[in-house]
Amino acid sequence: MEKQALIAKLKTIVEPYIQDEDAFKSLSENTDFVKDLKINSANLVDVILDVEDVFDIRIENVDMEKMLSVKAAMDIVNEKLAAK
Amino acid sequence: MIGNDIVDLKIAALESNWKRPRFLDKVFSKQEQSLIINSEIQSQMVWLLWSMKEAAYKIYVQQYGERIFNPKKLTCELISTREGSVNFNGNQYVTKSEIGDDFVNTMAYSEEPNTTIIHRFKIEDTSYKTQSNAVKQKLLKSFSELKKIPLKNLEIKNDKNSVPRLFHNGIKQSFSFSIAHHGFYGAYAISINSSFQS
Incomplete structure (x- = not known):
């Protein structure tokens, strides 16, 4: 998927869970879900489930381990979409 | 070392829907899921086990300087609702939890619990x-x-x-x-x- 379109989709997914508005406004691929957006870890599970639903993919726990940033999420989504 | 986690149960009920499809399976082992299903107050057990995993993870990050998001790999054993342990990547952490009407608070320890x-x-x-x-x-x-x-x-x-x-x-x-x-x-x-x- 095209990079900016993917970032925009991820931005919509994380919005309900963010606890730092400024970091959300300036979200980029370098944004960290926990350090920057302050998403609590229980809601990080929701982010991953929402990503699965929106892109119609399944993320194994071993892939989930690294999903702490926008960049990491983009890599995993692209990998799963390519394998479809 | 010490790790500490707290869950506000009223807020957790609003923020997190642990009953959504695949949520439990992402976070809890089969054994932990059966503890939850067989609990009188299921949501309390969800957040008790969650806080144990979180408290133990907070020690792990201090010890190894590495962040990982895989709560299912931190496996909980309960002795009682107040005492248990969490295993992760070959480490064992002892946990002590306190459950109130509207909170769960867990301390994890990487060695014998000392004065805290x-x-x-x-x-x-x-x-x-x-x-x-x-x-x-x-x-x-x-x-x-x-x-x-x-x-x-x-x-x-x-x-x-x-x-x-x-x-x-x-x-x-x-x-x-x-x-x-x-x-x-x-x-x-x-x-x-x-x-x-x-």
Whole structure:
């Protein structure tokens, strides 16, 4: 998927869970879900489930381990979409 | 080392729907899921096990300086609702939990639980920044009284893994403490046997 379109989709997914508005406004691929957006870890599970639903993919726990940033999420989504 | 996690049960009920499809399976082992299903108050068991995993993970990050998001790999054993252990990557952490009407608070220890200051309190404002600052200020005040050193010489800064570290006159202190906040609750724990470098 095209990079900016993917970032925009991820931005919509994380919005309900963010606890730092400024970091959300300036979200980029370098944004960290926990350090920057302050998403609590229980809601990080929701982010991953929402990503699965929106892109119609399944993320194994071993892939989930690294999903702490926008960049990491983009890599995993692209990998799963390519394998479809 | 010490790890500390708190869950505000009322806020958790609003923020997280653990009954959504695949949620339990992402987070809990089969054995843990059966503990939840067979519990009288299922949501309490969900957050008890969650807080054990979180508290243990907070030690792991201090120990290894590595962040991982895989709560299912931290496996819980319960002796009672107050005592248990968590295993992760070959480490065992002993846990002690306290369950109130509207909170669950767990301490994890990487060695025999030693003398610890544990303080739990309510915070009226649920904004992340206010809470984070309030908990850090309370911890600094408690530490300043304990070690009889001026509050102004103490500072907390997060390292690259978001682990809070304490500095005295700019010198990083190696002793272990852990802070947590969620909903209307904040908590900190200090392992007071740790040495102090001035």
